[in-house]
Every structure is written in structure tokens, then in C-alpha cells.
Amino acid sequence: MRADLELIHRWIPQGAHILDLACGDGTLLEALARDKGVSGYGLEIDPAGITACIEKGVNVIEQNLDEGLVNFEDDTYDLVVMTQALQALRRPDRMLDEMLRVADECIITFPNFAYWRHRVHLGIRGYMPVSKTLPHAWYDTPNIHLSTFNDFEHLCREKGLTITDRAVGIRDHEGHWASRLWPNLFGEIAIFRISRQRK
């Protein structure tokens, strides 16, 4: 399993009822159902991902996240997960509100634009970074709202949200989690666990 998914798998409590936004081929939900008796739904728009979910027996709803989560009621899930999709949304900030409307807690992962390799790409070479987590050229990328570890923390503070946990991942070294000292520099993938309860 992808490194960020493995960490999320550890973070999600037994028997939770969850939504997995941009659930891809349903790998995470399938593993969570099997290992932890987790129930819930994946939301996805990629046809191949949706078919893979159905084949696996993972509940998947075809839905464009830019249209929000209007079809889900307030406080009806234990947790909402969104991996590697925040940067492709039209309004990531509004999606954060939506996620914390339907659940008290959410887990979000996204590519950290301030990762040192990306900095080298842009700062020294003068090109938009292309990497494993950002595999697209600037002109055909679905990622329209790239941000950094710091940017996201800033947004959470502005919204008065509580960051209950955070981690960084490096895709090349699965399972290897870089130092927490400089996550904005060494984290390729930012992983946040956020709750709307104020401290």
C-alpha cells in the first residue's frame, strides 16, 4: 500500500464509519473493511477507479468533489479521508469546511510544494517541479491549488481548526518518515489529521 495510505490505515479507529474522498481504486477502504471492520463510502470520478471499487466490493459513489458534499448530512460520519486530491479542487478551503461538517475529524494528504526537490526545481533550475508526487507538466496538470505544509497549517489556524496529528512522507522510501524538525523542507507528502473541536 502507498506510504500515506499505510499511515492513515493506522490512524483510523476500529469500526469507524468513514467517507473516502477521491478513493481511487478503493485500496484503502478495502483494507480498512477487512482489517478494522470500517464501513462507509468512497467518492470518485475516475471511471477505471470506480469499476475497480465495484469489482472489489467497495461502495463507491460517482461524484465530483467540486460540487461539495451536499448529499451527505451533518455529523453522519466518524471521519472523512481525502488523499492526494486537495490540490486538484477548485476551492480546497470550502472542501475542508464540508469535510468537517459531515464528520468531527478528517485526514488529508497532499503533495508538499515546498519539498526540497521541488525547491531545487523552481529555485535553482527555474522550472515548475515535476516529480513522482507531481507528475504533470505545468500545462496539463489537474493540480490547480498547490500548497505547502506551512500554507496548510496557516489555513487551519485561520479557520480555528485543531491539527491533532501531522506527518510527512517521502514516496521513494515507503514507510520512511522524514524528520519532524523541518517537515516543510523534507516532507514530499503532507499528512494532516484535523478536528473542528477547538482546544
Next chain:
Amino acid sequence: MPEIPADSVGLVTPQTAHFEDPLELACGKTLPAYDLVYETYGTLNAERTNAVLICHALSGHHHAAGFHAADERKPGWWDAHIGPGKSIDTDRFFVVSLNNLGGCHGSTGPVSINPQTGRQWGPDFPMMTVGDWVHSQARLADRLGIERFAAVIGGSLGGMQVLQWSLAYPERIANAAVIAATPKLSAQNIAFNEVARQAIRSDPDFHDGWYNEHGKVPRRGLKLARMVGHITYLSEDAMGSKFGRDLRSEDLNFGYGVEFQVESYLRHQGDTFSGSFDANTYLLMTKALDYFDPAAVHGGVLAKAVKPAQCPFLVVSFTSDWRFPPSRSRELANALTRAGKSVSYVNIDSPHGHDAFLLPEPRYQAVFTAFMSRAARDLGLEERS
């Protein structure tokens, strides 16, 4: 003579099941005895766990796949999806498809003889509901020794029967596929049905439904009803790309004859239909559509109505379907998620309108196949070959 394709269920013969136990209907009347005509494809396994029920739509019947004769031009109405290696794989599943009560293709309906009067039922045939049909289908399942269907599948009005199955007999259905359907008709849907009914009922040959006894058929009404229906089954794009504003001849006639290709097409569809379908059946089937609303007794809250359901659902809509648009399927999917049921919802990109559910389309077939093979896996059904 055309060859029968290798992925066809081949030559099939309809069968008739006769029932003597009276069927109490939602309208308060009782059908004393009745016949159900059905076809089966594939083989029922020893454990009787691989049966799939196909529910038909408004003008459908029992002939869902294969051919009645080697020289039959067209296969059954859902042949694209039923056969060896197809979405509903007859190498794994035993498929049952029947003609609903009130139909005009062999099952007891308005053209049958009413044993109490010795004359045709005609307009006296009792109103049927989706619930009545499902009840009668469960009795057919009993007759065939099928305790629980591996899946119940249907499109449009057939999809409503599937939903009803999951609510009325939750323990008898392992999987449900509701395709291009709706949990209830909108006012606009009912309006279209009413136009169709009025076209039939205002035909001078209708004779209050006793047209057969007058040696007449309300063909003009039926034709109009089908023309209206056909417009709602296709999308504007499908009609546009099929016919555009193409003329039959080069010059305009400035008259009311057939000038545009689309007029010719609709008239042809209407003519064909009016020669083969019973008017009273059409009235009754459209009414069954209008009446269906499982949420009504739950204050209109569909999420409450679906509580009894236990099986995983596949809900499918088509982007250009405006008869039962994707938003209606989403309503059902939302109700099921709210009730915490197992459901997947897919919106297939198709230009073909409501009719898309009958046609082969790669993504539709992939989704359908994935759902059915997961169902087979869960039920421990091995491929026969």
C-alpha cells in the same frame, strides 16, 4: 440464414407457469388464477444459488435474450447484457425473465379471458402495481425452487421492481441492480404518461377499452402514445445526430405530410408498436409507473423506506437520460447511503438518452460485469467452463 453469435444464449422457448392460488392486489381486487410466461437462460446450480431475475420495463416482456427461431431478426431486448461471457454471464448465472401480469405477451392480462365472465378482461383487468408484480414474481421463484436470487436486475420500470424486491423480500435477494430508474415519478413524468393515455382513450376505436369486442384496435391512439414515449426515451443529441433536420425530399412541401426524417422515424416506430401491443396493457403499465412511490408511506422520506433492504445495490444512470435523469438515481443512492446501506452509484456518459440502458457501451458493460463478478465471488459461484 443468419448465424447465431457465439456469445448468445441461442435458441430459447418461453414457458408458462399456471397459478391457482388467488393473488390479492394493492387495488383491493383479487386475481383468482393466472399464468406467467417466462424464459430461462443458463443452468440452475444444485444449491439453487445462481438465479438472476430480470425485470422488464414498460413495453417489455419475457424475451430478454437469445432467439425464438434461427431466422429471427432481432434477439431478446437485453441480449447485449445476457449471455456467455457477457455482463450477466450465463456460464455462471441462471437467468429468469418473465412477462409481468397485465402484459400482452402471454401472461394473464387484459387480452386474457376472465374466467368469471367468459369474455376478455379488457378494461376490467385490475390495476397492477409494482408491488403486485414483485409478489407474483416471488411465487414464480417458489415454483422454480429459487429461495433467494443471486441478483434482481432491471432498468426503468424494471429498476423500480428491483427496488421493491429489496424492500418486500430483503431475505430473498442477494444483490440489486437498479438501472436508469427513479424512486418515484415526477409530475412531468406523470404528465407524459397522461398524454399517452389520453391519446389512447380518445381514439374513436377505443370503445372504453372494449375495442376487441368491437373488432377494433385503437391504433391511432397507441401510435401517438408511443411517439410521445419515444421522444422521451431518446435525448435531443441522439435525435439530432440521428436525424438532424434532414428532409425526406429536397424541397419543402408546405404541408402536413412527412417532410423531416425524424417525423418518418416516429411514425414508423408508432405504427410498428400499435400493431403489436395491447392498448389496455399500455394504460395499465403507465399507471403502475405513476403509482410507484415506496417513500409515500414514510412521509416521503426515502431513507426511511429503504430501511428493510439488506443487499448491496448498484445504481446506474446515464448522463443524457432526461426521462429519469441522473438526479433521480442519485436520490436513491443518497437515500441508501443515509440509511447506511451498501451501494455504488455510477453515472455513465452516454448520448443515447433513456434508451442507453438497453445498449452496449464499454463503461456500462465494465461496471455491470464488475458488479456481477463480485456478486458471483461473494456467493461462491464458480464458472462452469
